[in-house]
Amino acid sequence: MNLYVIRHGHTNYNELGLCNDDPNADVHLDDIGKQQAQAAAEQLRDVTLDRIIVSPLPRTRQTAEFINQYHHALIEVHSAITDIRSGFDGKAVEAYFAAIAHDPLNARVNGGESLLDHKQRVLGFIHWLQRQQPENILVVAHEETMRVLVAYFEGNVPDERLRDLNVGNCEYRCYKLGGSIELGSIDQTID
Numbered sequence: 001m002n003l004y005v006i007r008h009g010h011t012n013y014n015e016l017g018l019c020n021d022d023p024n025a026d027v028h029l030d031d032i033g034k035q036q037a038q039a040a041a042e043q044l045r046d047v048t049l050d051r052i053i054v055s056p057l058p059r060t061r062q063t064a065e066f067i068n069q070y071h072h073a074l075i076e077v078h079s080a081i082t083d084i085r086s087g088f089d090g091k092a093v094e095a096y097f098a099a100i101a102h103d104p105l106n107a108r109v110n111g112g113e114s115l116l117d118h119k120q121r122v123l124g125f126i127h128w129l130q131r132q133q134p135e136n137i138l139v140v141a142h143e144e145t146m147r148v149l150v151a152y153f154e155g156n157v158p159d160e161r162l163r164d165l166n167v168g169n170c171e172y173r174c175y176k177l178g179g180s181i182e183l184g185s186i187d188q189t190i191d
Contacts, residue, residue: 006172009169013027019090033170048071049138105159
């Protein structure tokens with residue numbers, strides 16, 4: 001089974017530097033994000049995708065729909081891969097980082113989850129995924145979720161270094177479960 005994992009395209013909230021974990025908030029791909037998603041679709045057009053899994057946050061489905069124009073695969077939602085519930089929805093990412101600075105791995109603020117809580121949720125998704133039929137699957141997720149996926153599949157990343165993993169919008173990786181890794185990225189300067 002080939003597992004493709006990709007971060008969603010650039011959004012209006014990325015531009016503003018805001019947190020989002022509420023699927024009802026108006027967070028969507030902006031023009032840059034649409035161009036990134038189309039470029040990713042072109043890069044992935046010749047791979048076989050049997051299924052696409054997205055989070056409940058609309059920006060992942062929007063990205064998936066661009067990619068799916070060449071595949072017509074079933075798109076399904078899985079809540080375990082949603083972005084970290086920061087407790088700072090609609091507020092500055094910098095304020096969130098400041099609030100957890102005293103204990104970045106374990107701090108829970110404003111009813112949110114910690115980085116390690118989020119990691120455990122995503123690891124549960126990975127274990128669920130490994131029990132699925134052998135298919136070629138695309139997972140469209142968020143930067144925090146991608147960090148956990150990359151750390152798991154590429155290994156040797158201690159929890160303290162998770163935040164050091166940077167995954168750009170529409171950057172993807174392909175894992176052959178039990179095998180090699182293929183990397184891909186979209187130029188962040190698309191006009």
